[in-house]
Amino acid sequence: MNHDSAPSRRQYHQARWNEPILYELGSPGERGVLPPGVDPAIGAEAQNWEAHIPASMRRKRPPNLPEISQVEILRHYLRLSQENLGAGFIPDFGMATSTMKYNPPVNEKLAGSPKLTALHPLQPQETVQGILEIMYKLGQFLAEISGMDKVSLQPRAGSQAIYANIAMMRAYHAKRGEGHRDEIITTIFSHPSDAAAPSAAGYKIITLYPEERGYPSLQALKAAVSERTAGLFITNPDDTGIFNPHIRDFVDLVHAAGGLCAYDQANANGLLGIARAREAGFDLCHFNLHKTFSTPHASGGPATGASCVTQALASFLPAPTVEFDGERYYLDYNRPDSIGKIGQFYGVAANFVRAYAWIMAHGAEGLREAASVAVLNNNYLMKKVLEIPGVTAPYEAGQPRIEQVRYSWEGLAQETGLGVEELARRAADYKMHFFMSHHPFVVPEPATLEPTESYSKRDLDEYAAAWASMADEARHQPDLVREAPHHAPIHQMRDQEAWLTDPDKWAPTWRAYRKKHAQAVESVDEMA
Amino acid sequence: MKELTYPYIPNSAPRAKQAMLTELGVEDCEALFAAIPPELRLKRTLDLPEPILSEFHLEKHVNQILSRNTSTEEALSFLGSGCYQHYVPAVCDEINHRSEFLTAYSGRAYEDHGRYQALFEYASMMGELLDMDVVNLPTYDGFQAVATSMRMAANITGRKEILVSRAIHPDKLSKIREYNGHILEFAFIDFDPQNGEIDLGALEQALSSRTAAVYFENPNFFGVIESQGARISELVHRQGGLSIVGADPISLGILAPPATYGADIACGDIQSLGIHMQFGGGHAGYIATRDDPAYVLEFPNRIYGLVPTKVPGEYGFGEVAFERTSFMARENGKEWVGTMANLWAITASVYLALMGPQGMAEVGQTITAHVQYAIQTLSKIKGVALQFPKSGHFREFVLDFSRSGKSVAEVNRALLAKNIFGGYDLSGKFPGFTNHAAYCVTEVHTKADIDRLAQAFAEVLI
Numbered sequence: 001m002n003h004d005s006a007p008s009r010r011q012y013h014q015a016r017w018n019e020p021i022l023y024e025l026g027s028p029g030e031r032g033v034l035p036p037g038v039d040p041a042i043g044a045e046a047q048n049w050e051a052h053i054p055a056s057m058r059r060k061r062p063p064n065l066p067e068i069s070q071v072e073i074l075r076h077y078l079r080l081s082q083e084n085l086g087a088g089f090i091p092d093f094g095m096a097t098s099t100m101k102y103n104p105p106v107n108e109k110l111a112g113s114p115k116l117t118a119l120h121p122l123q124p125q126e127t128v129q130g131i132l133e134i135m136y137k138l139g140q141f142l143a144e145i146s147g148m149d150k151v152s153l154q155p156r157a158g159s160q161a162i163y164a165n166i167a168m169m170r171a172y173h174a175k176r177g178e179g180h181r182d183e184i185i186t187t188i189f190s191h192p193s194d195a196a197a198p199s200a201a202g203y204k205i206i207t208l209y210p211e212e213r214g215y216p217s218l219q220a221l222k223a224a225v226s227e228r229t230a231g232l233f234i235t236n237p238d239d240t241g242i243f244n245p246h247i248r249d250f251v252d253l254v255h256a257a258g259g260l261c262a263y264d265q266a267n268a269n270g271l272l273g274i275a276r277a278r279e280a281g282f283d284l285c286h287f288n289l290h291k292t293f294s295t296p297h298a299s300g301g302p303a304t305g306a307s308c309v310t311q312a313l314a315s316f317l318p319a320p321t322v323e324f325d326g327e328r329y330y331l332d333y334n335r336p337d338s339i340g341k342i343g344q345f346y347g348v349a350a351n352f353v354r355a356y357a358w359i360m361a362h363g364a365e366g367l368r369e370a371a372s373v374a375v376l377n378n379n380y381l382m383k384k385v386l387e388i389p390g391v392t393a394p395y396e397a398g399q400p401r402i403e404q405v406r407y408s409w410e411g412l413a414q415e416t417g418l419g420v421e422e423l424a425r426r427a428a429d430y431k432m433h434f435f436m437s438h439h440p441f442v443v444p445e446p447a448t449l450e451p452t453e454s455y456s457k458r459d460l461d462e463y464a465a466a467w468a469s470m471a472d473e474a475r476h477q478p479d480l481v482r483e484a485p486h487h488a489p490i491h492q493m494r495d496q497e498a499w500l501t502d503p504d505k506w507a508p509t510w511r512a513y514r515k516k517h518a519q520a521v522e523s524v525d526e527m528a
Numbered sequence: 529m530k531e532l533t534y535p536y537i538p539n540s541a542p543r544a545k546q547a548m549l550t551e552l553g554v555e556d557c558e559a560l561f562a563a564i565p566p567e568l569r570l571k572r573t574l575d576l577p578e579p580i581l582s583e584f585h586l587e588k589h590v591n592q593i594l595s596r597n598t599s600t601e602e603a604l605s606f607l608g609s610g611c612y613q614h615y616v617p618a619v620c621d622e623i624n625h626r627s628e629f630l631t632a633y634s635g636r637a638y639e640d641h642g643r644y645q646a647l648f649e650y651a652s653m654m655g656e657l658l659d660m661d662v663v664n665l666p667t668y669d670g671f672q673a674v675a676t677s678m679r680m681a682a683n684i685t686g687r688k689e690i691l692v693s694r695a696i697h698p699d700k701l702s703k704i705r706e707y708n709g710h711i712l713e714f715a716f717i718d719f720d721p722q723n724g725e726i727d728l729g730a731l732e733q734a735l736s737s738r739t740a741a742v743y744f745e746n747p748n749f750f751g752v753i754e755s756q757g758a759r760i761s762e763l764v765h766r767q768g769g770l771s772i773v774g775a776d777p778i779s780l781g782i783l784a785p786p787a788t789y790g791a792d793i794a795c796g797d798i799q800s801l802g803i804h805m806q807f808g809g810g811h812a813g814y815i816a817t818r819d820d821p822a823y824v825l826e827f828p829n830r831i832y833g834l835v836p837t838k839v840p841g842e843y844g845f846g847e848v849a850f851e852r853t854s855f856m857a858r859e860n861g862k863e864w865v866g867t868m869a870n871l872w873a874i875t876a877s878v879y880l881a882l883m884g885p886q887g888m889a890e891v892g893q894t895i896t897a898h899v900q901y902a903i904q905t906l907s908k909i910k911g912v913a914l915q916f917p918k919s920g921h922f923r924e925f926v927l928d929f930s931r932s933g934k935s936v937a938e939v940n941r942a943l944l945a946k947n948i949f950g951g952y953d954l955s956g957k958f959p960g961f962t963n964h965a966a967y968c969v970t971e972v973h974t975k976a977d978i979d980r981l982a983q984a985f986a987e988v989l990i
Contacts, residue, residue: 014639018842022649022881032882033617035890038897041975046900049782049893054755054920057746057784062885064656070619073881077623077874083642086631095633102536103631106583110590112625118599120607121808122952124944127603130596131807144575156668156811159866167706196854196864202710205859243563273574275564290867294536297633299643300665300870302809340702344610344669344797345808357590363579366534372557373539379560380548400560428639435634439856456538457548489641491837493844499835500846503821507834508848510652512661512819 012431013487015082023510025076026068033070064511083489085433087297091459093381094427094434096404096450097191097239099269099291107294107357111350121345125330131349132329135322138356139306145367146265146285147278148308154318154347158266159193161286161305162233165262166198167339168284168309168316169231172260175337181230181259187216189238189406192438194264203230210442214242214395218249229259236280237267239437239448240394241378241401251281260284260313268292269452270375270403273368277308284309293355304351318342373453374403377460381405381451384464390415390471394443404450408443418474418481419445425492426473426484430466532581598947600805604977605949608924608968609749610670610697611808612800614778614891615972617882620802624875633867637835637845644845647870648832650877654814657777657880657888658794659785661819664829666812666869670797671700673813674743674774675707676863677795680815680826681741681770683862688713689738691764693726695719695748698957717742721960724752724916724926726760735767741793745774746786750966751899751924752916753783761790776800777814777876779922781888782896793817802879803872812869812876825852828863894971895923902969902978909982911989915964923968927951930963932989939965942988948981 038047050058068076086092092100110116119128139151155161166184173181184198185206195205206224208216215238232254237243244250251261263277263285269292277285289295289304297303309317319338320331331346362370379400385391390412393405413419420436424447427433437446451460474481483492499505507513534540539548549556561569580586600613607613623629629643637644651663667673678690690708692701694716705714715734720727726744735742742764746754754760761771772793773786778800786794794816803810817823824831833848847853854861883891899921907914911932914925929936940950951965958964969978 019642019645021645021652021843023652030884031886032884033619033887035883035887036615036894036971037890038894039901039975042897042901043904046904047897049896049900052896052900052920053782053922054753056755056758056789057753057920059780059782059784059889060788063659063780063785063888065653065880065883065885065888067884067886068881070882073878074619074622076881077619077646077878078626080642080646081623081626081628083640083645084628084632085635085639086628086633088627088631092631092633095635098633100633103627104536106587108625108630110587110594113591113594114599114601115591115594115597116599117804117806118601118613119597119807120600120605120613120805120949121611122607122609123598123600123603123605123949124940127598127944127949128807130594133593133596134590141576147570156869157867159864160668160672163864170710191866192854192858192861193864193866195859196861199859200863207858245563245565245568248565248568271564274561274570275568276570279568279570288867296630297867298871299629299632299647299874300634301668301867302812302869302872303867340706341671341699342706343703344671344699344811347809349807349809351809353590353594357586359576360580360589361536361583361586362534364574364576365532366537366579367574367576369532369534369540370537372560373537373545375560376545376548376552376557377539379552383552400562402561402563424636425638428636433635433639439858453537453539457544459538485638488638490638490842490844491839493637493835493837493846496835496846500833500848500850503819503824506824506848508651508662508819508824508831509655510649511655513834515661515819 014489016489017079017083019076019079021510022066022076025072026066028067030067030069032068032073085431090431091455091463093449093451093455094432096435096448097266098297099450099452101294101452102454103294103296107354110357111353116349116353129329132322134356135352136324136329138352139322141359142287142306142308145272146308147276148285149311150309150314150317152307152317152321153304153352154342155305155307156343156348157301157303158286158288158305159197160342161307162193162264163197163201164307164318164342165284165286166201168313169260170201171316171337171339172313173230178258181228183228184230184233185224186233187238188442189240190233190235190264191266194233198233210395214240215244218246221250221253225253225257227257229254229257231260231262233262233264235264235267237402239404240406241404242396243402247280266291267403270371272371273364274371283313289351289355294358295351295354302348304348370453377451377453377455378403378405381449381460381464384460385467388468388471404448406437406443406446406448409445409447412471412474413445416474416478418478420447422481422484423470426470426481428485428488432463432466603947603949604980606951606967606969606981607949609952609966611805612968612970613805613972614800614970616802616804617879619882620875620878623878624871629871629874644832646874646877648834648845650873651832653877653880654777654816657780657785658816659787660794660816662824662831663814663816664827664831666798666814666873667829668813668868669811670813671703673795673815674700675704676828677772677793677815678704678708678712678741678743681772681793682712683826684822685740685769687738687740689715689740691715691717691734691739691742693717693719693744693748695724695750696745697749723919724748724750725754725756725919728756728759731760732763735763737767739764739767739769741770741772743772747779747922750916750926751921753920753922757789765790779892782892783922798872798876801876803875810872812872824849826862828853828865830865891971898969898971898973899923899925901975905978905982906985909985909989912985923970924966926954926964926966928964934989936963936965939988943984946984948984
């Protein structure tokens, strides 16, 4: 086994600050920042603020917030920041389905411009022509990349875009007098939100399972489609990285029954400039700008889900849309068919600037290159990973995948009793992580990798070598894996089940913790 | 075709790419797309502008577009109505710009321990501010938080009808109706035209055993402090319904937390807590409840909880009652969970830590005093009248221009010529609001700023 390509693996240790909870820091009277006080020039009457708050609504006790000096607060958060592994620090392709790309600092610089950060969303439109231009043009780019006709950037993440798309489907059917359509079809390898958001909108969900080639058969879809079908929500490739070549037939079948088809383009990274929603016949789709278009994942948002639709659905888009009359950009609220507001104002403007800059840095050829290299990286990594005994890539053996692969560690688990739960913990000791799968696990002992275009051959080799090394350890030093992690910010947790599912024990806030765990309270009080 | 090497794409370098193609035994990347049928392939190049390959020129290009904006640093703004200009302490920016938080995503509680702890601390401080034991990891924005809170209330009570105060942002109402219209029924409670507070008589009439919840805001959309919170909660509780209160956390250093006047669910937006306005991009929604499984199990969002590790004194974290979420149960979970707005929660957490109890009280006092000065000064101007003059106000107030002979649109155009962004036009948006605008004054405004607005009014309204 070649360990040489995993340099200094054994010396690696993540930051471990063992940082107290904020409430254990500071002391009464310390200050973190002094906010602007009352302007001393204003008269005494106005200064008497209490007189202007109804007595019943005055706060009686000050909030129990910590009192800590600024230097200690900064230190605390800088230390916590070091106890994370993001795309800026590791080849982050273990966080698959999420398209963890490089987030260029120049885009942060642009998004941090006061010309954006200090804009109020209700300013006169002539004072926000710059950001409106970026929104308009980004919308046009995404329309071209998807082949759809019109775009809304309002949804604040992919799942909210899925919700916007089901809301538009509903409005479309209602307008045509087909409000009886109450079923949505999706696949088990599509994101949980492709089932959950339509369900939240009131639809019954029919879920198709993969057959031997990794995707559902047309026959299965035929059996599911009926006059009750409102639409199809599907990813392609699914999270296995397998492209369903019959997708056009799927779409045609749903159309023939009067349904609409929404393409969840969470996995679009291998398709930029290669294949589009338009050619496959879709009516709606959405992109995650934080995936495919490189805006940072921000510890879990804010993100952007761009809803893209054909002309037939354009009138239903969330209001306002951004329009251009040849001279000026403007917000169009006069959209009587619109589903209305999906969220506050127009979405996450900083991400519009980032994604715009990212697309402009690539152009058409560059986007295609990103897709090609993402697919090349994925297939190269797959070849390396499949050399490791104990791991397989279920379905379509020997065939190339698009941009990710859902592997199975079942072989290793059967052999050693150690599966992805243990390996995922051990992975932290190798400065990496991996995503298993959404639930339910259709692939046994799943581990999904999506190397994107952002990582080098060295990164890919090192990752595969680390997996090989972990498998080796599972066979020869099983305790090392079982007790992992060893080099992470914390040691293995205990009693998770009780602490997270028993209402008498769970502690979602510090005050809940103090109420329920008297012993802990005592030790804290002693410290104070 | 020219071979370009892209700085963001390591393996676009020809040698690296060739080595990998050779390893795979294929001639070019094209071979790897064999699974995509020709009829689905795009047979032309995407029609996009020529790329700007150098970072220098890219930065210049985007900055040139952004330069067409006039920001609130360049103009004097009195806009609020859902997005607020507050001071953002430098430490907030320092932390949310850290690549470590910015580029992290959803690693496990081991290698992403810091993110878990920061988010747990966010919930902990919000819990103290709100006097409630459970706070979600934020949802997309305040609108979503309200819409979800209503569904939670309906599920908890097994009822469908939500009574909503009319003193609510029309866009928020649009969201709530769109999101919940197919499962909830709405009835609207008028505000008292004299003081802008909920009309208690109308509320009592509307309440019944069908009522799942009453939703009202404090301060409400007009900036009016709702003084009857306890009475409203009592009335709805008497009918077995819940009290849902929308509150901006920045007010809670001086205003009573909703739980103390009977709120069962508190919700709202955290943009005020150290997050720049960003053209409306800085929003995130909180939902808070008591620590009761009947409530906790209805949250769709993530909730982090403390967990011990095998080493005494070390904290770990995990997901509380995760089985309820769509990540575990797909369509059988509560609404859905996914990427939402965690970085803003971390930023808000830094803000609350910096402010402490004293800072939160002080910022509330400053805002109230500045609002009072603005109200006193502006309502003296001929043609300008304060709507609801007898009520308490926080951060916002409504001005009535109907006696000025000028429309709000005309006033705002004239103010813009003086480099002032006037208030949000409410004309026709509420009963009795014929020529009205919402003005916002915070701790960042000075006496000189307010005097400048007063002077501008005096000139514009002649």
